[in-house]
Amino acid sequence: MGRGRVQLKRIENKISRQVTFSKRRAGLLKKAKEISVLCDADVALIVFSPKGKLFEFATDSSMDRILERYERHTYAQQELLPTNSELEVNWCLEYPKLRNRIEVLQRNISHYMGDALDALSLRELQYLEQQIDTGLKRIRSRKNLLFQESISNLQKRERELEQQNNMLAKKVVRENEKELTERVQLEQQNRLALTSSPFILPPPPAPITLPLTIGNSFRASDPAMEEAGIPERPNINALLPPWMLRHLNE
Incomplete structure (x- = not known):
């Protein structure tokens, strides 16, 4: 079980107080020596016991030198403040x-x-004018510098937009070429399928124009009927009796 935290207050028991002083004094001197060796620091330690006994520790430089140095430093600070x-x-x-x-x-x-x-006098006005001219020159110089930076940024942006535009144009051209190639290939496939199919419909027959009838009879000879291969029909007037022809004529 670890030791509990010690309450920081005066120890009332004289024996316990003396024992604690001896232990803490030894630890304090040990820590002062360690910090002087590890950090190469000048350390001076002065301790008086409750009975008035002196205990001190100093590094390689003597106690007197460290105290003189302390006094000089303190006096200099007081002079500055x-x-x-x-x-x-x-x-x-x-x-x-x-x-x-x-x-x-x-x-x-x-x-x-x-x-x-x-x-203001004439000389003061001339001096004021010179100062204003100097200020205007600096202002114009700064303004021109900002203009140049702005133009440079705009030109850089323009080049970037041109590059993007060229890339998009090339992309559109490639897509159009791809679409055209696919269309040509599809047409070739359709043409090949039509030519290789065994079921091909014959072309539709040419329309046949029949001759007009005049007086309820066909013409004696019609070139169109001969070309179409239609035989001539006999004259209906020669086959009907005379009384029927009179009735039809009326």
């Missing part, structure tokens, strides 16, 4: 300077805007 009175004096001196600086800046801004120019 100003007191409250010095801070107040510094702020009182800085306030008028900062106020005058703000007024000068505001006046320069109004001059750059073209206001309050009556109080």
Whole structure:
């Protein structure tokens, strides 16, 4: 079972307090020695027992040197840190300077805007004009640089769009060629199937035009009937009796 956490308060029992001091002192000296060896640090440790006995530890450099170094460092820090009175004096001196600086800046801004120019002399106006010209040159230079960057980006975008357009055009051409090839192959297959099939219908016969009848009888001889192979029919007038012919004529 591990040891519980020790409550940090004064040990009332004198014997226990002395035993604890001896143990913790030995551990503290050991840790100081370890950190001086591992980290190559100058360590000085001073411990007084409850009875006033001194225990100390110092690295290779003596205790006096480490203490002198500590005093110099502390004194230098105190020299750097100003007191409250010095801070107040510094702020009182800085306030008028900062106020005058703000007024000068505001006046320069109004001059750059073209206001309050009556109080300026010829030399001051020339100096102001030179400053404005210098500022305009810098502004134009920056503007031209931004224009060039924008044009470069637009040209780059144009090239990318042209490449995409060319790729799409090539893709469309390939698809059209593929579709045309498939159509030609399908037509060839259909033609081959029609030519190789044994069941082929004969062509439809030519229409036969019959001769017109005049007076309820066919013509004596018609070339169209001869070409069609239709035999001539006998004259109906020669076969009917005379009284029937009179009746038909009426």
